Amino acid sequence: MKVNDRVTVKTDGGPRRTGTVLAVEGFNEGTMYLVALEDYPLGIWFFNESDHAEGVFVEPLQE
Numbered sequence: 001m002k003v004n005d006r007v008t009v010k011t012d013g014g015p016r017r018t019g020t021v022l023a024v025e026g027f028n029e030g031t032m033y034l035v036a037l038e039d040y041p042l043g044i045w046f047f048n049e050s051d052h053a054e055g056v057f058v059e060p061l062q063e
Contacts, residue, residue: 006061009035009046033058
């Protein structure tokens with residue numbers, strides 16, 4: 001995923017939320033995505049772990 005991609009994010013206990021990627025930062029353990037959501041238009045960071053399916057919070061929006 002890259003900047004301006006539409007994505008969904010997993011949040012605590014609720015349904016997946018739709019947003020837009022503002023920034024991407026790679027790390028050894030995975031990737032950080034700054035995602036603009038309706039409640040957080042300036043963005044909030046989500047981390048996808050590269051080796052653990054339970055640690056994937058950001059996914060491409062399936063339209």
